[in-house]
Amino acid sequence: MAYSFSVTLTTAPKQKPDPDKLVFGKYFTDHMFVMDYSDDKGWHDGRIVPYGPLAIDPAAAALHYGQEIFEGLKAYKAPDGRILLFRPDMNAKRTISTCDRLCIPPIDEELFIEAIKAVVRVDAEWIPDRPGTSLYIRPFIFADEPFLGVHPAHHFKFVIILSPVGAYYGAGNSGLVPQRIFVEEEYVRAAPGGTGAAKVAGNYAGSLKAQEKAMKAGCAQVLWLDAVERRYVEEIGTSNAFFVIGDEIITAPLLGTILPGVTRDSVIKLLKKWGMNIQERRLSIDEVVRAAEDGTLREAFATGTAAVISPVGELLYRNRTIVINNNQTGPLSQKLYDTLYGIQTGKVEDDMGWTVAI
């Protein structure tokens, strides 16, 4: 099905930020995509309008009961001028499963991708091209039906906003600065049967307390342990986690408590292609500590859209610092970053068929 959206251009274009001073998530482009859902019309009236505040009824269900979900992906400007999206079908599929978890009517995969393409096209001049920069795309859906009472809403808004961004951790051109990570044993992110595998706004609100604690301890992020035994490593902040122990590369399996990251899936596919020993299996924090002690813990890194690959330089666990690879970026983290970021930006040949030109 071909989708078409009305376009109302801004009469007051904003000044674009200095491309050398971009940070993550602070600046927004001139336009946004908005679409409504009602039970009688389904998803309808997709439109591109000037970026600005949305009028929301104070009784809107999302504001009270958190029926809100979001996604995150990036557009890059390739050296030949093409605008590239990275595996947007994966974000579309994850949106569908997240919607299902929160009783939100799903957005058709093609509609999701066409809406992104349409709004990125309108604001294409906002895509930065300095190394490490990109246009971050934030689709989100929330219940804007005014009612008080806990039941699935009947009216929703699907919105896409765009933000030119620099490196997530304020890193330099290579994008790789090893981070110090807090191993969290008190708070949990997601329990079996909960919403951990869905990109639900409430997951992030619930994580703030631990994040605050980690930052007070001089750490950039939290390493989450499983909610039942507080033993198995799950995710790092808003990224998936990988550990290199001996010749094995280990990441947590998708058992419903971690987010199935697009970057995680891409890393697994690259590692398999390179013939490496990648295992999706449970890994206890004790095994990580033992590996650090016997010298077999070679690298650890986080994977996600925001930072791509982010090496772990230190783990803070029970007041003890575990240093990984001398707090340096390891060869595998660097190779994965160079390959993935290279494919995403059109500088490395995309033999995986992952990029989609707009």
Ligand SMILES: Cc1ncc(COP(=O)(O)O)c(C=O)c1O
């Ligand atoms: C909790 C969580 N885990 C992992 C990820 C990484 O997912 P992706 O690689 O799709 O960005 C994200 C970011 O979306 C996240 O919020």
